[in-house]
Amino acid sequence: MTKNEPEAIVGGKITNLSLRRWLHSLPGVDKVGLESRAAGLGTRSIKTTSKTWALDAAIKMMDLTTLEGMDTPERVRSLCLKALTPDPTDPDCPRPAAICVYGDMVSVAKQILGKSGIYVAAVATAFPSGRASVAVKLQDTKDAVKAGADEIDMVIDRGAFLSGNYLEVYKQIQAVKNACTRADGSKAHLKVILETGELQTYDNIRRASYLAMLAGGDFIKTSTGKVTVNATIPINLLMLQAVRDWYDQTGVLIGVKPAGGIRTAKDAIKYLVVVKEVAGERWLSPDLFRFGASSLLNDVLMQRQKLKTGNYSGPDYVTVD
């Protein structure tokens, strides 16, 4: 048994009891302290060269997202083209890391993005509620992988988590991870959505983060974007602490993806400040940090144009997606 096997980390056979003991032995989170630290980082002043860097980085770390019931192939196609050429006036404008769509749209997206280097991520496992049988969730995942998804964004079973059935949550993540295996044996990248807005407490969010990392998630992601409270800076900070401490303990690098509610370049820069100061510069990479966002890209593009030309351009000068 190597030190990174779940049994070694938890300190015994994986049972609901051992998971409970392990998760509940993590240090508590003081709400006031966490939020005041997050607010403190929010006052960092980012301008000139650091702002230029941050805006480009925000685009490179973006999962450009459309997750609507009204999504159509044309809509997805349009979004993919936007990802390929975010700013037609500036050939140097970087591209987003990925496009994030529902599973049935993967083949449409894949057709356009092909080998462009922009990944296709699919939400799966009965997104957003996750309220379906395990068999359905796994099939959902397999379908997306088979259609060519590079990344899978799964949701955890919040009901199981809140009722204390950590083992069920753990097993489902492991099963989805297995379902990410392609015919050639390689694996789609797995992001585990905790839906922090439903877990409610910071202690729960820390525990769910650890549970997802233990079960083999490559990324931990805050939200589906479909509930009242989505990503916040304190939650982002807390999850970055979790991946940092996890790396210290295991040597395994896990990514973080805040999603939902990040709409402005200013917000995105605040998130990047937290990444830099809490997890460290190593995490300032699309491999380890992503934004899940739909309207953020255009605001970042407008800010980029402002930095280049000195003038605010306005929404008429960025393309609708």
Next chain:
Amino acid sequence: MFEYAPAPESRALVTFQSSYGHFIGGKFTKPSNTYQTISPSTEQVLAEISTASAKDVDLAVKAARSAYEKVWSKLSGAERGKYLYRIARIIQERARELAIAETINNGKPIKETRDADIPLVAAWFFYYAGWADKLDYAGFGVNPKAHGVAAQVIPWNFPLMMLAWKIAPALAAGNTVVLKPAETTPLTALLFAEICQQAGLPDGVVNIITGFGQTGADLIAHKDVNKVAFTGSTGVGRLIAKQIAGTNKKVTLELGGKAANIVFDDAPLDQAVEGIINGIFFNQGHVCCAGSRLLVQESIQDELLKKLKRRMETLKLGDPLDKNTDIGAINSKAQLDKITKMVKIGVKEGGEAWAPNCEIPSKGFWYAPTVITGVAATNTVAREEIFGPVLSVLTFRTPAEAVAKANNTPFGLSAGIWSEKGSRILKVADQLNAGVIWANTFNQFDPASPFGGFKESGYGREGGRHGLLAYLKGDN
């Protein structure tokens, strides 16, 4: 990669005069017997400051006495309150200017003067303005009387905030004041004198004289002073207590500290790290209630120190006017020398000093945030106040040992407790001998909350209803 570009606050908002006299009877005197005040971050000379002689002190006390007898004592509380509200509003209006001025003259980061010092200064005046017409309900009987003339001597670590802590309750209670700021940080007090003029405060109600220790001693010794308030070192506090013994002067002293910040093994660790950082590196550790002794439960020492050191690596030391600066300049060469000497002693006595790699500017007075581990209760750095960005780390095994070690100091100003267990916090807090105890936080100040110490940390309380007591008769 993601390096923050410099984001300095503009100095253009602040204009210092080339020289300042004293502010006596509502007017500035002609500058005399001057010395230079500098910016500790650049060593640049900012202005010439006058040194008050015994004669100047006498003039200031006379002006305060006259204002007390003729004007201030005759005003109703509501009228006094109006002036205090007016001062509070002007402070808010000029907040940015005051923050920059404080940062330039003191060396502390603009982030702190902007977000902590100046907002608290305004809050203090607003709070005590509200008390001015409600003294009957402060619990000291009907129509409590002011002492008369208050002599106030304040330190350099929070120049304008200490001024507010002294002047706001004194005026609300109906006293007039003569205040002496520290010799290294007189400029915001002199800007405050301008604010008194701007507010139309009657002449002589607030007088500000500048100078060194001798000026302070002359002021406190003046026979027409009724009340003495001092914040500063325990050594000077002792001299003051001796000096006024056998007189009718009332006194409050807010002196040094060597606070224990106690971290139990069930603490919220990441937040405790923030609290430790805030406790000792806020204002370069120039804080009398700084959490300068970290008492950490032995079982989590390694984990906590690892997190603490990593966090310290992210602290930015440098230009205090830069909005991204966390650690500013040490206020004076003398203080820098003292800190340097204390750390040397700490290492010589067996402690291990560690500081993150941070570039020290070539000009000015700087000291990198430092943690000394392996400190024993017998070591100098565990017993004496360093008054700098230096944390001494001690360990404990049981709650009883934590309490014993925390209380094992001649000081008793503040303490911190970190634990997720509420019952433990209450029990330990009950046993700690300190005037202020923070639980799962540190260095929180509010005008409604009394502040002050036990033992060699002084006596009397500032802030809250208790803070009025020091400025009203019938108290002690």
